[in-house]
Amino acid sequence: xxxxxxxxxxxxxxxxxxxxxxxxxxxxxxxxxxxxxxxxxxxxxxxxxxxxxxxxxxxxxxxxxxxxxxxxxxxxxxxxxxxxxxxxxxxxxxxxxxxxxxxxxxxxxx
Numbered sequence: 044x045x046x047x048x049x050x051x052x053x054x055x056x057x058x059x060x061x062x063x064x065x066x067x068x069x070x071x072x073x074x075x076x077x078x079x080x081x082x083x084x085x086x087x088x089x090x091x092x093x094x095x096x097x098x099x100x101x102x103x104x105x106x107x108x109x110x111x112x113x114x115x116x117x118x119x120x121x122x123x124x125x126x127x128x129x130x131x132x133x134x135x136x137x138x139x140x141x142x143x144x145x146x147x148x149x150x151x152x153x
Contacts (some may be wrong), residue, residue, distance in 0.1 A: 047126040049098055050118045053085070060087045064112045070120070074102045082120060085113075100124035 053063060063085035070082045079095040082102075086092075104121040107113045 045125070046123050048103055048121050049100070049124050049126075050121050051082075051097055052116050053113050053119050054094075055115050056085075056087050056092055058087075058089065060089070060115070062112050062114045063087050063092070065107050065109050065119075066091055067109055068105060070096075070102050070105075072102050072105060076100065076102060076122065094119070096122070098122045098124050 056063060066084040066086050068083050070076055070080075076082060076096045076099065078097070078099045081093045082096045083094045084091055085094055100122040102120055103123050106118040106120060113119065
């Protein structure tokens with residue numbers, strides 16, 4: 044399988060909030076993550092929110108440190124999803140849908 048690095052940006056967590064603080068990473072570079080596995084806890088002005096991974100794969104980079112404030116849309120982590128091969132056509136839409144679903148569901152959980 045060919046490597047395909049995908050980036051996950053901080054989603055809009057709702058209510059007009061434009062940034063969040065990374066409270067804790069639950070993954071590290073080199074860790075394997077599953078779809079919807081909690082990757083980080085972030086704090087908004089309103090609550091601490093768990094962020095689920097929109098991908099299955101291996102974490103290749105964390106783009107913010109614990110305690111750092113990150114703007115909505117900024118990269119949080121990168122993941123090698125291995126979707127670069129011929130078998131990758133089917134999982135890509137599912138990952139995109141999961142990402143959209145996770146972003147939409149997160150504010151309700153907060």
